Amino acid sequence: MMLRSRLETVVETVQEMEFAAEAMYHEGKFRLQKRHQHAAIYLLGYAAEMWLKCAYFQLRGAALLDPIEPFLAPARTRGRSLTPAVPHEGYHSLLLWSRLIEEEWTVQGKILPAGFVLEFQNEVVALYGMWWVEMRYRQPIVATAEAERFLRGVAWLRTNYTKLWS
Amino acid sequence: MSAVRFAPKREQTPTHDLIERLAQEFSTPSPGEQEPLFIEQVQHSPAKNVHLYVIWQTWEHLTNLERSEIIMDAYEKSCGIEKALKVTLAMGLTRKEAKAMRLDWEIED
Numbered sequence: 344m345m346l347r348s349r350l351e352t353v354v355e356t357v358q359e360m361e362f363a364a365e366a367m368y369h370e371g372k373f374r375l376q377k378r379h380q381h382a383a384i385y386l387l388g389y390a391a392e393m394w395l396k397c398a399y400f401q402l403r404g405a406a407l408l409d410p411i412e413p414f415l416a417p418a419r420t421r422g423r424s425l426t427p428a429v430p431h432e433g434y435h436s437l438l439l440w441s442r443l444i445e446e447e448w449t450v451q452g453k454i455l456p457a458g459f460v461l462e463f464q465n466e467v468v469a470l471y472g473m474w475w476v477e478m479r480y481r482q483p484i485v486a487t488a489e490a491e492r493f494l495r496g497v498a499w500l501r502t503n504y505t506k507l508w509s
Numbered sequence: 510m511s512a513v514r515f516a517p518k519r520e521q522t523p524t525h526d527l528i529e530r531l532a533q534e535f536s537t538p539s540p541g542e543q544e545p546l547f548i549e550q551v552q553h554s555p556a557k558n559v560h561l562y563v564i565w566q567t568w569e570h571l572t573n574l575e576r577s578e579i580i581m582d583a584y585e586k587s588c589g590i591e592k593a594l595k596v597t598l599a600m601g602l603t604r605k606e607a608k609a610m611r612l613d614w615e616i617e618d
Contacts, residue, residue, distance in 0.1 A: 403597045404558060413600040416577035420585060420593050450556065 381483030388474030576601025
């Protein structure tokens, strides 16, 4: 069976996405070690996107084995209503997912240290300034320092992922 | 040189038509088991979030995401944004898919 067919039979669940995020993270790190900065950022960006999505879905009540897809359109509706200035970019916008997470913290009355919230906002804004899904169609002009900064931001998300939703 | 025209194999109902029809169903549900059939499940959470399932053969050829977006647009159109914001899950299924998921429902009188 061809790879695509094999992968398409796997349901995209929260757990599956967490596994994929971890795999993309390590693959991105490896690319950076090989000085493939553009590929590194691209893969690391996907890891960031997936962690943000999974954090949001779990904040909204998704369980590990719940399929992801039915949660996307409701998130789009919330985004359009609560953060209309932030387009969802085909559901890939790091900024939108982070804003939805912050919005959900407010709705649920979650109290997080101010320093943590500020770090979260700063890291996501930095990542958003360097990654969007359509960068795949651009030629690679990423500086090493940018890629290393990007890795630090994604590593922050990885380290603090559980705090975002639990 | 002769040209070959490619045409869609199947006429698909435009998305906005599906949104209109579904919004009408949310506003005035049809009796019995007529499709589109929707299940509105309020969660046992403090926020009383809602899971929406819509069973409809018409969207057999649409992707899960397209179905979900149609559901949300129709629900917002029919029930307003405040109610739509309570929805955390919107899933469109055919009857066969609903049965495979073991989705169970009762028709409200």
